[in-house]
Amino acid sequence: MFIAMNRFKINLGFEEGFEKIWRERESHLEEVPGYQSFALLKGETNEDHTLYASHTIWESRASFEAWTQSDYFKKAHAQAHAPKGTYQGHPNLEVFESVIEGTELVSGENLVASEADAKESEARTMLLPEEKEEIISHMNSDHADAVLTYVHYYAGIGEATSATLDKVTEEMMWVSATVGESQSQLEIPLVRRVSNIKEAEHAMVEMIFSARAKLAE
Incomplete structure (x- = not known):
């Protein structure tokens, strides 16, 4: 899990307009591979400003970084013009990667096992059968539009109306x-x-953003 947060100091009296910008802009985040959730958080009001934070959760840093290079990102931020005097300084971006997930602490024994599993994953040269199944299931259930975009761009079949990922290996998708x-x-x-x-x-996130950018030209 990867979290990106932008902190904003909004001058007093501009809060309603600032929230309106976020409420009405079209982010298209639901269409972005790797996106999980978004929230605009309102913090304390001080003598001269109110603190806000945009909080976005992604599957990975790669998903977030791919989004920042996409047309969706450019279009969303092109809409984010606020009246002069809204902001007190520039937004402060903070990013976080999860190191522990869940409600229970990991025991020392399990932590060693988890680290060993991670090293084994990095050392492997082939996808495991269960990983292939997970990729296929995830893409077909959550990102069918991305699979279709692969067909439109990489296979050059723009008239295709639907697509299903049947098989994946270390170098190829069927x-x-x-x-x-x-x-x-x-x-x-x-x-x-x-x-x-x-x-x-x-790799697949990179491919979908490259394809969408090229198809939009």
């Missing part, structure tokens, strides 16, 4: 695409070779 009343079986190379699920996520 996708079934619907074109009219027929089905096409396609092979789409990954942008680079991957060896674990984290590397696969980074």
Whole structure:
């Protein structure tokens, strides 16, 4: 899990307008791979300002960084013009990566095991069968639009209306695409070779943003 927070000091009297900007702007975050949730938080009011923080949760740093390079990011921030005098200084960006998740502390024995698992994952050269299944299930259930975009751009079949990820390996995706009343079986190379699920996520997120940027040109 990766969290990005922007802290804003809003001059007194400008709070309502600032909140209105965030409430009405079209962020398209729900369409972005790796996005999980967003909240605008309001803090204490001091003598000359009110503190706010935008709080966004992502699957990974790679997902967040890919979003910041996307057209969605540019369009969302193009709408964020506030009246002169709204801000007290520049926003302060803070980012965090989770090191422990869940409600229970990890025992020393489990912590050693977790670290060993992480090192083993980094040392591996091939995806595990369960990782492949997780990637396929996640993409088809949560990011079917991304799979279709792969077909539109990387396979060059813009008339495809739906697509399903059937198989994934360290270097390739196999996708079934619907074109009219027929089905096409396609092979789409990954942008680079991957060896674990984290590397696969980074590669596939990079591919979707590159594809969307090119298709929007």
